[in-house]
Amino acid sequence: xxxxxxxxLAAHLDRPVLWLHGxxxxxxxxxxxxxFQNDTEPMLFLLSLKAAGTGLNLTAANHVIHVDRWWxxxxxxxxxxxAFRIGQSRNVQVRKFICTGTLEEKIDAMIERKKTLASSVxxxxxxxxxxxDTHQLRELFSLDPVAVS
Numbered sequence: 001x002x003x004x005x006x007x008x009l010a011a012h013l014d015r016p017v018l019w020l021h022g023x024x025x026x027x028x029x030x031x032x033x034x035x036f037q038n039d040t041e042p043m044l045f046l047l048s049l050k051a052a053g054t055g056l057n058l059t060a061a062n063h064v065i066h067v068d069r070w071w072x073x074x075x076x077x078x079x080x081x082x083a084f085r086i087g088q089s090r091n092v093q094v095r096k097f098i099c100t101g102t103l104e105e106k107i108d109a110m111i112e113r114k115k116t117l118a119s120s121v122x123x124x125x126x127x128x129x130x131x132x133d134t135h136q137l138r139e140l141f142s143l144d145p146v147a148v149s
Contacts, residue, residue, distance in 0.1 A: 001068055002046045009044055016041070021048040036060055052079040059088040066096040069107045073115050 002019050010017040016039075018032045029051075036045045037060045045061065049070050061083040070076050076096075083092045098104045132140065 002048060005067070006046055009046075013044070015043055017044040017046060019046045020051055022051040024051075033058070047079070047082075049075060049079050052082055054078070056082045057085045057087070058082040059085050062090045062092050064092060064094045066094070069096065069098070069104055069111065071107065071110070073111045073118075076111070 002021060006017050006019040018036055020029055020032050024032070032045070033056055036043065036058065039060075045058070047056075049066070049068060053075060064080050064083050066076055066080075080094055096108070098108050
């Protein structure tokens with residue numbers, strides 16, 4: 001998808017559009033990241049979701065746009081986090097393109113369900129302990145009489 005999008009955007013926006021994907025060598029990836037991070041001219045940097053997930057620091061970015069959604073919300077979050085690194089001095093806006101009535105919309109609904117489920121399971125933390133009364137706390141931390149005998 002990025003292979004088609006890169007020349008289209010470059011022609012219509014009349015500015016450089018970089019394209020990083022998993023088929024590039026480490027040296028080429030580093031070169032593209034360095035150019036994006038240090039160039040004074042605003043540019044676009046297309047990254048495949050999986051290739052953008054690890055090892056990149058993109059604090060020059062202030063917009064993240066997910067065009068091709070992924071089934072796993074953690075993959076998207078990790079790619080988004082490339083712009084939210086130490087050294088980021090600007091607000092970063094994150095957008096997700098979703099076409100109504102398409103597979104993308106169904107994937108988005110599934111991702112939101114997964115996030116809701118994850119936050120209900122993982123997000124509770126230790127708050128439940130503060131909701132217990134004194135009797136419940138004693139029961140929780142007392143040894144069962146059978147175990148003591």
